[in-house]
Amino acid sequence: MSSQGVQGYNPRTGEAFGEPVPSTSDSQVDAVVSAAARAFPAWAAATDRAAVLTRLADALDAEAELLISTADTETALGVPRLTTELKRTTNQLRLFAEVITEGSYREATIDSPDPDIIPPRPDLRRILQPLGVVAVFSASNFPFAFSVAGGDTASALASGCPVVVKAHSAHPNTSRETARVVSSVLPEGVFGIVYGTQAGRTLVQHPQVKAVGFTGSTGGGRALFDLAQGRPEPIPFYGELGSVNPVVVLPSAAASRSAELATGFAQSLTMGVGQFCTNPGLLFAPESLVDELAKAVGGAGGGAMLTERMRDSYESGVDSLATHSAVRLVATGSGDGGGWSVAPRLHQVSIEDFAADVEKLTEECFGPSGIVVTYTDPAQLLEVLRELEGSLTATVHADPDEHELAGEVLNEIRRFAGRLVFNAWPTGVAVSWAMHHGGPWPATTAPLHTSVGATGIRRWLAPVTYQSWPDALLPPELQDANPLDIPRRHDGTLITP
């Protein structure tokens, strides 16, 4: 980012791409947020939000070619991956259209009056309503799915909140093109975008901003979280931060399918040049698996990382690991040589040495770098799992004869991980009703919430209870006749249409 604006680059060459996008001044941020605040009441009350989200999905699909080629130049993530990611992004908008049409997200709850209980109960009707203007900090590594029109934006718009996006500096041109499409579909003011680090800080502190969604590093997330909590009026801050995503391979699985596991691990580790928040950076496995793992990672290709800073940070991370007295470098894959390219790496450490330096060895090294922690005694494995901090995912590979041990591992990992994977790999996050993409600190700043899946909408909604209001003044969701035909809870019993 220069003083004139946010400059995009081509990671494959390291050269500038396009003109800088101007940084947004503080007074411009104020104008964008104020417009969003003015648009809030009408958007919150709009009955066609599902249709608007569907139109937005269609409009993005219609511009797929331009969006994908821009993003490919600016991120080097490749056309096939970006094609899938854009489809996932538009399907995500369509899922939220379904979520709001289904209507459960409002949690409509009606209690009849009861003068005889203690304390006496009047007519009470509870519903969730949108919070107000939401700030969304988009991610470097998903230029579509976690960016301008990504999950935070889709869920916030669906809830009835206007959105102001802070574009990520790694893909200003992709952000601008996406924003153009979004603005062409949404009502005036409901969507805005700002550019530059200072604009982001101003956004989080703006009195009219009522919640923040963030995807990024632990350091950057913590700084903005502290700003949000330090405001005169603190606001909810939903940050998805770093995660090492431990994988445990149990002994029988390691013995019976070593080649398949090694290939699967190397693929998951190096997918998207390791730039996934669910990248499996830590693998607990028997020593016997190390040769196969080294062969697979050694045969894997790297590629250009998203930014020069990420490339530098990856190189210094793997260098620092390599100099750790207890860590051995066991494989180096190939880079493709150009621009900000890096090569995959695999390191090994014994579980005893790992246990002696858990904090250092569980620092996320963003990119295609993994550590295999070799164990022999499952009891020691369970002991060490107890030391791990919050992660987005944790994975177990187990054969049918070791389900009892798998259950014991499960008891440990469910304490610290948001998604528990069995005999599969953590990369790839389905967008659905049952998905949870979150976890305890430092995986996120808000363990109760998810940034992917239907329940992500709940981040932007707060309850309100109507006591003894005339039916005609109630929101339709709470009126006696249930005109929207949504699921409701009535005197404690859930009633589906």
Next chain:
Amino acid sequence: MSSQGVQGYNPRTGEAFGEPVPSTSDSQVDAVVSAAARAFPAWAAATDRAAVLTRLADALDAEAELLISTADTETALGVPRLTTELKRTTNQLRLFAEVITEGSYREATIDSPDPDIIPPRPDLRRILQPLGVVAVFSASNFPFAFSVAGGDTASALASGCPVVVKAHSAHPNTSRETARVVSSVLPEGVFGIVYGTQAGRTLVQHPQVKAVGFTGSTGGGRALFDLAQGRPEPIPFYGELGSVNPVVVLPSAAASRSAELATGFAQSLTMGVGQFCTNPGLLFAPESLVDELAKAVGGAGGGAMLTERMRDSYESGVDSLATHSAVRLVATGSGDGGGWSVAPRLHQVSIEDFAADVEKLTEECFGPSGIVVTYTDPAQLLEVLRELEGSLTATVHADPDEHELAGEVLNEIRRFAGRLVFNAWPTGVAVSWAMHHGGPWPATTAPLHTSVGATGIRRWLAPVTYQSWPDALLPPELQDANPLDIPRRHDGTLITP
């Protein structure tokens, strides 16, 4: 509180009551929290939590006589009110037993695999699970319902979290007696209690404490909120803080039922010596209502406040109001003279003068003090309502011929209040499924959550998603056969038993 411990007092006389309860040292706090952390896995997995909560309710009811007489001596709230409050507290425990038996609180959600969508979807099963040890800061003004065995404790225990209570210094003997009953029913370690301000600070910062519930002042709550958010691992902090609970009387209602409204207001304002978080401290009304209001408040009795400090703070609050150039004291009720007794007060200010100094005139003055803001133009009323900050409640009194205006007022108040009351008074909070007791800052630190009602349990639960696990390793709530027969969402559709 003395250096040896927390001394209880009799507010009616100002004299010490009982021996000081020893303050809890930092190492004792650590021991209590560690015991709770050890008890967590078994309590989280316990299948008899509903039965335990019911037994606890019965045990408290069985000790009602001692508990109520201790609390009456220590709080001066009176036996009738305390009898109702204890009953409400035990009914609250019974409600949470129902909530966990009904099972929706787990939000069990199952998505079938679908390899054809983008991205492909594996078998995903989402459920809410308890966070870990919960710290509960009990309130001064509800020695039962918001204290040791109150709503925070009941909901956290129901969720599967152990609880460590920080007793309020206004009623150490009541706290100790209640804790004795709770400890006699709950499994070892699941419940603990600490005493003293320093113990509270240590508790919030203890690494094994995973969430905090708090009821109290904005100043005290903000200080603890800042501690909780400033931890290396920030944790959810659910604080219920100050609230002025505005009431709006529309013109026709004021004209047609002035006497009834004045009596109702005075009762609501002076109930429990005004020491309710839902106390209506601000009343918007036509000038014509002021004489009746003054007569009613002037005829109302005060009483002893809970602590000497609250009495002092009330006196300095009303003194400061009386010296405000735009404010007129229109009524003073009677005190009962003894101990920490105070008299109700009613002040008047025009809506123009109110609009010129909203911040000062909406400071909560805890106790039986109210301000009537007189208006003539409903448009100006709507304008001023736009300036108000978060409150637990907001109330409208309207006659049938002014429902349209009531709807316009509703549009303003639902932005800032958690419960919207029509033609009734805000004091008295029913404990039920549809209750919401919360609101935007400064009413609470967490606008998405409630400290009263069935959904209060959600504060202590975080989601986890199981991907592709064998049925036998899943929690029963997620197994194919649904052995607990609870409501679940299956491929997006809510299915009730």
